[in-house]
Amino acid sequence: MASSSSLPPSRRSVFDAAYIRAEFAAAGISPHFIPLIWKYVLQNPRCGDLDGVTSLPAAAYALLRQKFRPITSTLTTAAESRDGTTTKLLIRLQNGESIEAVVMRYDTRLGKYDGKPRLGGVRSTLCVSSQVGCKMGCRFCATGTMGFKSNLSSGEIVEQLVHATRYSQIRNVVFMGMGEPLNNYTALVEAIQVLTGSPFQLSPKRITVSTVGIIHSINKFNNDLPNINLAVSLHAPDQDIRCHIMPAARAFPLAKLMNSLQSYQNER
Template sequence: MAYKSIFDSSKLTAEFQNAQINTQFIPLIWKYVLQNPNCEWEDIPSLPSAAYPLLRSKFKSLTSTVQSVIDSTDQVTTKLLICLQNGASVEAVIMRYDTRLGKYNGKARPGGLRSTLCISSQVGCKMGCRFCATGSMGFKNNLSPGEIVEQLVLASRLSPIRNVVFMGMGEPLNNYSAVVEAIRIMTSSPFQLSPKKITVSTVGIIPAIKKLQHDIPNLNLAVSLHAPVQDIRCQIMPAARAFPLERLMDALREYQEKCQQKIFIEYIMLDAVNDEQQHAHQLGKLLETFQVVVNLIPFNPIGTLSPFKCSSDEKVNSFQKILREAYNIRTTVRKQMGQDISGACGQLVINMPKKQYPSGDAVTDIEDLRL
């Protein structure tokens, strides 16, 4: 029998309610598990007597295990290979920052050391973006809310996590209900992450974007735009055909009007594809009425067969200058982290035989950008 994760909140709540056990004990169980990684259910004090056999028979404190931990040579990035209960694997990446090393508006930034966790929401991805290694896997299966939360639990044993970004394997909004439930767990006791410290990245699943603003207010939304016009988007992101740019921008305008906060725009820089000055002007005109932060992402190698090359520093700087000076759009250039361990943006992929992946049906990427 497959056990359920103790962090599958809806399943645990339903079992407790069926057994007439007070669900107020659930956060206490989570807190004890976090503080005592190798505990047995009987170790948890003061639970109702009916809770113990129920937990023993149906739940595990962790259904996932860390298969490997790889540190980058710069010692600021760590990639975790996590094995799921069904035999599939996903990757999560810890990125460590010292915010005091940078400047904003000419002044030293406040803060200090912090860690951001990039987590996965699916095994593989069906979006098929041509610049992303994960897309080469195809879609295998969705993660449960508990499996998503367990990435945070496992990573927290290596480094205190302050920010979470859903920019790992998979399209988060294609696993909508599980992602929303996982975020609700992360923002409740005992995790207590602020929604403002959580970012969900999407290629632009319009119906889910419209739901998200109601289901989780104050969440950070990052949109993988990657091109200023529809035809280029479709060339490098096949899924964009289902979500025309004009309709996507309408959805983002509605989202911003209701949530009243910045939207983060992800833009991967591909040499001679989307990095020319004309593209910068097209992007500026597309976004000039929005409150956005554009994050320019250096393309990370994903194999010798990739048709893409990284834009030169000169092109990136010119692109950034146009957005900033001609359109007054705040623009950052993403620091490359974890490239040597294939843990950088777009590099997450599990190289295993396909027979190791279970089949699954779909339900209708790395940095803290809130500087």
């Protein structure tokens, strides 16, 4: 089996949903085979090729070899916290840049509810990145000091979950890592649609997208991503203070942002 690092870098992630669907359609291959491919990679995250996927048409194997890679990113480091509750993943992208994703674990049995021990067990949340760097320039944020470098593809977003499943069964996903998710809107929507479909089957109610308040994207969020949670970081209740903390806030006045959020809430 060839290692993924030996494959041409021009090949795309199989999790780039729009691209693989378009290529399958052009080749006359049913899109119903795509979740089967995703399931294979999810169960075999270190696979170097896709020859092990069963029951595909012969034309699909040829297309996959020519244009796709099972995983385009590489997990380079996994750092565990001393108490074992978090695992920070350093992931190297195909273009040589690196991003971080963090697995966070919480034992729901801790504490009591109504005076009685809680039921449940350990649940894991994955914090994912959507960009390399960020153009928002928030003064308190380490990523903001990097400036903006590139958007992640939908496949690179999904691959963070694939890497994380090697360490924990992920129940929740939060877009609170590197980058402003709503500045990479198309890839964000596509990635979430993959995560809520087969084989990942994450509940929309367990996915949260955090934003500093990109108004034009908030205005279409409900329509494109129904039942997905939206979290907004205002940073301050005053527009002048917001602009001092986050210079990009000048483009998103607080009054207009609040109107947008009210409309968003009314549509829920």
